[in-house]
Amino acid sequence: MTARISVMLALICVFATIFRGEAQSKQQQDKQIKIGLSMDSLRVERWRKDRDIFKKHAEGLGAKVIVQNADGDARRQNEQAENMMTQGVDVLVVIAKDGVAAASIVESAHKEGIKVLAYDRLILNSDVDLYISFDNEQVGYLQAEYIARKVPQGNYFLLGGAPTDNNARLLRKGQMRALQPLIDRGEIQIVAKQWAVDWDPRDALKKTEQVLTQHHNQIDAVVASNDGTAGGVIQALAGQKLAGEVPVSGQDADLAACQRIVEGTQAVTVYKPIHFIATKAAEEAIALAEGEPISDATHKVNNGKIDVPSILLTPIPVDKDNLDEVVIKGGFHKREAVYKTQ
Numbered sequence: 001m002t003a004r005i006s007v008m009l010a011l012i013c014v015f016a017t018i019f020r021g022e023a024q025s026k027q028q029q030d031k032q033i034k035i036g037l038s039m040d041s042l043r044v045e046r047w048r049k050d051r052d053i054f055k056k057h058a059e060g061l062g063a064k065v066i067v068q069n070a071d072g073d074a075r076r077q078n079e080q081a082e083n084m085m086t087q088g089v090d091v092l093v094v095i096a097k098d099g100v101a102a103a104s105i106v107e108s109a110h111k112e113g114i115k116v117l118a119y120d121r122l123i124l125n126s127d128v129d130l131y132i133s134f135d136n137e138q139v140g141y142l143q144a145e146y147i148a149r150k151v152p153q154g155n156y157f158l159l160g161g162a163p164t165d166n167n168a169r170l171l172r173k174g175q176m177r178a179l180q181p182l183i184d185r186g187e188i189q190i191v192a193k194q195w196a197v198d199w200d201p202r203d204a205l206k207k208t209e210q211v212l213t214q215h216h217n218q219i220d221a222v223v224a225s226n227d228g229t230a231g232g233v234i235q236a237l238a239g240q241k242l243a244g245e246v247p248v249s250g251q252d253a254d255l256a257a258c259q260r261i262v263e264g265t266q267a268v269t270v271y272k273p274i275h276f277i278a279t280k281a282a283e284e285a286i287a288l289a290e291g292e293p294i295s296d297a298t299h300k301v302n303n304g305k306i307d308v309p310s311i312l313l314t315p316i317p318v319d320k321d322n323l324d325e326v327v328i329k330g331g332f333h334k335r336e337a338v339y340k341t342q
Contacts, residue, residue: 032062032063032064033062033063033064033090033091033285033286033289033290034063034064034065034066034087034088034089034090035058035063035064035065035066035089035090035091035092035093035282035285035286035289036065036066036068036081036084036085036087036089036091036092036093037051037054037055037065037066037067037068037093037095038068038070038077038080038081038084038092038093038094038095038105039051039067039068039069039070039095040070040072040077040095040096040097040121041069041070041071041072041097041198042069042071043071043072044199044226044228044252044254045252045254045255045256046252046254046272046274047095049274049278050095050119050120050274050277050278051067053274053275053278053279054093054278054279054281054282055067057278057279057282057283058282058285058286061282061283061286063282063285063286063289066084066087066089068080068081068083068084070097072097072198073097074097074098074101074102074164075101077094077096077097077098077101077102077105078101078102078104078105081094081105081108081109082105082108085108085109085112085114089114090114090115090289091114091115091116091117091285091286091288091289092105092109092114092115092116092117093116093117093119093281093285094116094117094118094119094123095119095120095121096118096121096122096123096165097164098164098165099121099122099123099124099164099165099166099303100124100125100164102118102123102124102126103123103124103125103126105123106123106126106127106128107126107127110127115129115130115288115289116128116129116130117129117130117131117132117281117284117285117288118130118131118132118133118308119132119133119277119281120132120133120134120167120277121133121165121166121167122166122167122301122303122308123303124166124303124304124305125303125304125305126303126305126306127305127306128303128306128308129288129309130284130288130294130297130308130309130310130311131301131303131308131309131310131311132277132280132281132284132310132311132312132313133167133277133310133311133312133313134272134277134312134313134314134315135312135313135314135315136167136170136171136174137170137171137173137174137177138174138314138315139170139171139174139251139270139272139315140170140171140172140173140174140175140177140178140225141174141175141177141178142174142270142315142317143171143174143175143178143223143224143225143249143250143251143268143270143317144174144175144176144177144178144179144223144249145178146249146267146268146317146319147221147222147223147247147248147249147267147268148178148179148182148188148221150221150247150267151188151220151221151247152182152187152188153187153188153220154188154189154220154221155188155189155191155215155218155219155220155221156179156188156189156190156191156219156220156221156222156223157190157191157192157193157194157208157211157219157221157222157223158172158175158190158192158193158194158222158223159194159195159196159204159207159208159222159223159224159225159229159233160172160193160194160195160196160225161195161196161199161225161226161229162195162196162197162198162199163195163197165199168195168199168225171225171251172225175223175225179223188221191211191215191218191219192211192214192215192219194207194211196225196229196232199225199226199228199229200228200229200232201228201229201231201232201235202232203232204224204228204229204230204231204232204233204236205232205233205235205236206232208222208232208233208236208237209236209239212236212237212240212242217240217242219242219246220246221246221247221248222237222246222247222248222249223249224248224249224250225249225250225251226250226251226252227250227251227252227253227254227256227257227266227269228250228252228254229250230248230249230250230257230260230266230269231250231256231257231260233248234248234260234265234266237265238265243265244263244264244265247267247268248265248266248267249266249267249268249269249270250266250268250269250270251269251270251271251272251315252269252270252271252272253269253270253271253272253318253326253327253332253333254269255333255337255338257269258318258323258327258333258338259338259339259340261318261319261320261323262320262323262338262339264320267319268317268318268319269317269318270315270316270317270318271315271316271317271318271326271327271332272313272315272316273313273316273330273332274332275331276313277313280296280311280313284296284311294309294311296311297309297310297311298311299311299312323338
């Protein structure tokens with residue numbers, strides 16, 4: 001009898017250990033941070049890289065990531081954000097299609113006790129919890145300053161990005177900071193300023209063709225605000241046999257842009273090390289979800305309502321001289337892909 005009781009007690013202990021382990025496992029699953037990544041679009045090459053690096057790093061830190069792609073539709077992005085809230089996300093990371101429209105995402109999230117991190121693009125007129133980006137005004141400054149050194153005199157065309165994107169405005173502000181002294185001295189003339197709807201290269205192509213026609217091809221330099229629009233500009237210039245004759249800027253170090261730099265049709269791109277911003281955003285999203293202070297938010301950026309705690313990373317201008325060192329040795333693109341035409 002005593003032996004039987006001992007066996008029964010041992011079995012009870014075993015089952016108790018199993019149940020306790022299952023309960024702990026379920027508790028750990030329940031505690032897993034769930035991040036909603038709300039993306040404007042995946043049409044631009046760099047956003048696919050951001051998504052993949054962010055997701056891999058966050059999951060490596062133990063979080064679960066839900067990704068939604070609004071495909072360039074601000075209303076759809078808001079609806080998707082609401083859907084992710086119903087799925088129980090602890091924090092939302094938003095790459096806003098429209099910085100004004102996305103304010104309602106922040107308002108709805110805060111009602112549910114969910115914090116919001118604005119990724120790369122500032123969400124305006126809201127109490128957004130954190131903004132992480134590169135210094136976009138500095139990006140614009142670097143673009144225009146580089147082109148101005150190449151072309152210190154002549155007719156300039158400024159092609160901005162989406163007018164709904166606050167970053168496009170910041171870029172233009174930085175560009176004008178670099179160019180205004182030359183304008184004041186009468187050394188350069190801004191003969192046209194345009195904005196490319198949705199950063200669309202096709203719209204950039206069309207608007208560049210119009211400007212070239214209006215000014216009888218007398219354009220000496222183009223400050224284009226990203227590599228996609230730069231591609232449209234260069235296509236229009238090629239149609240007039242001006243590709244490589246007129247320096248064009250960009251940003252993002254897209255593969256096609258790096259190939260154009262090698263070919264000589266694009267003068268410069270501004271590289272924003274995506275690995276840094278994506279991994280940092282993943283870490284800070286988890287910190288926000290856990291209620292931890294963000295010690296690296298040493299900047300403040302006003303969004304029209306508050307001074308948003310911000311982390312601003314440093315961009316790097318890239319041309320033929322440092323392309324290998326920065327982009328290829330840095331692991332962003334493979335050498336054989338960049339130099340495929342040679």
